[in-house]
Amino acid sequence: MSRYLVTGGAGFIGSHLVESLLAEGHAARVLDDFSTGRRENLPPAAELILGDVADPATTSAAMAGMDGCFHLAAIASVARAAEDWPGTHRVNLGGTVAVLDAARARRVPVVFASSAAVYGDCADRPLTEAAPTHPLSAYGADKLGSELHAAVATGVFGVPTVGLRFFNVFGPRQDPASPYSGVISVFAGRLRAGAPLVLHGDGEQTRDFVFVADVVAALLAAMAWRGGTAAVFNVCSGRATSIRELAATLAAIAGLPPRLTEGSPRPGDIRHSLGSPEASRAALGLGPPIPLAEGLAAVWAWLGRP
Ligand SMILES: NC(=O)c1ccc[n+]([C@@H]2O[C@H](COP(=O)([O-])OP(=O)(O)OC[C@H]3O[C@@H](n4cnc5c(N)ncnc54)[C@H](O)[C@@H]3O)[C@@H](O)[C@H]2O)c1
Structure with missing residues (x-):
């Protein structure tokens, strides 16, 4: 049994992940502010910390005693990022930095949600992880920033990290x-x-479109992956x-x-x-979507x- 922190665990993807972790016999602690997530999404066996992921003290306390962290908390909206650029940046990039900083103190591995938004309108079809990144929104820029900070966490501070570029999860x-x-x-x-x-x-x-159960499978496999470098993979159906x-x-x-x-x-x-799932399938051993x-x-x- 392992103990996992899931930021944003009361949200759409996070709550499915929490269910799977508990079903596999792990302990799950959720850090969420319920801004879009809901208490009723959470199974009773999940531990809940109600708080802001971008607050370093809150996130550091939530990381205590954890074997791994899934970082999904974000203001997942391009429109909100356009309305409140500094506020969403604080959560979408500041939250990631707070998670990575808390993780480095304890060398806790972090798997985090990035997004296909990092590719912007890149015309490659399918998009591989090697395609140029050119975000067209503050949201996409913060996801790309999260990937860059994760590379620092891994390369400089030795924190294992994997970023997953989700496509259209449903x-x-x-x-x-x-x-x-x-x-x-x-x-x-x-x-x-x-x-x-x-x-x-x-x-x-x-x-x-990629079904949420496939996303959960990718998250779990990414936590088990130890490639040694900061990795970023597409999570898509292809x-x-x-x-x-x-x-x-x-x-x-x-x-x-x-x-x-x-x-x-x-x-x-x-x-x-359209994403290419080849790299994530090969590295993470994922089955067909x-x-x-x-x-x-x-x-x-x-x-x-x-
Ligand atoms: N759904 C998709 O298709 C998709 C695609 C690409 C990337 N993503 C990313 O996946 C992750 C999960 O997305 P989702 O679709 O489940 O969205 P969601 O809105 O259902 O989940 C986000 C969760 O984060 C919480 N949260 C927001 N701000 C917070 C804060 N400051 N402190 C603590 N908790 C906070 C919300 O309450 C919510 O429970 C996000 O990082 C999102 O950017 C999702």
């Missing part, structure tokens, strides 16, 4: 307002209401799904005809985003729960 408990895969909850809600599904533009834009295909697949699961209408394109929307339809069926069932 699954039960996701906030419909999520910029990543909130479209799935929005489409599901409209299907239930018998309303048409509104596409931004022609719906031919593509995303790399499959491009157009928003039209997404709508049709979800409608088929619901047993309803997809009624699609074209709305205005969202300004600044990236046309295509959960098929999109299977993941969507789980979301549909969860949204329809009583």
Whole structure:
């Protein structure tokens, strides 16, 4: 049994990770401020510290006695980062530095959430980890900054670190307002209401959707990985799904005809985003991704729960 700190453990991805850690017989301590996370996401066996990850004293106290830290706490919103640049920077980069600093005192390994946002509008398809990074948002810049600080933590202070560049993660408990895969909850809600599904533009834009259980598997494997250097891996399915295909697949699961209408394109929307999962599969020993339809069926069932 090991003891793990999960920052942001009351959020969408973090709460699935906490469930898996507990199911594997580990102890999980969650540091969260409930800004977007919810208490009801947490299993009763998880220990909770209610606090701010960017406060060094809080994070240092939370790290005491831990064998590893999963750092997921962030203000995961490009829009919020545009509205409150200094405030989100404080959490998204300052929180990472506080975690790494607390970890170096005890040489606690850290696995942290980065993002495909570090690639910006890089046209490579698929995007490998060697693609140039060119964030187009303060959020993406802070994720890239987190990777750079993690490299310092490893190279200079000997803290094992792995950064995971998540693509469009989806699954039960996701906030419909999520910029990543909130479209799935929005489409599901409209299907239930018998309303048409509104596409931004022609719906031919593509995303790399990865189911949350695959993300949890990557997080756990990354904690076990000891490559010796600071590593960064994509966490993605390697499959491009157009928003039209997404709508049709979800409608088929619901047993309803997809009624699609074209709305205005969202300004600044990236046309295509596709990750290469090759490096993470090879290094972390990950299996094939959960098929999109299977993941969507789980979301549909969860949204329809009583
Ligand atoms: N969901 C995706 O598709 C996706 C894609 C790329 C990267 N990510 C990253 O994965 C991580 C988890 O994202 P998520 O989708 O689960 O989002 P989420 O909003 O559900 O989870 C973030 C958690 O962090 C907590 N938090 C925020 N600020 C905090 C602070 N100052 N102190 C303590 N806790 C704080 C929130 O309350 C929440 O529980 C984030 O780092 C996010 O940037 C997510």
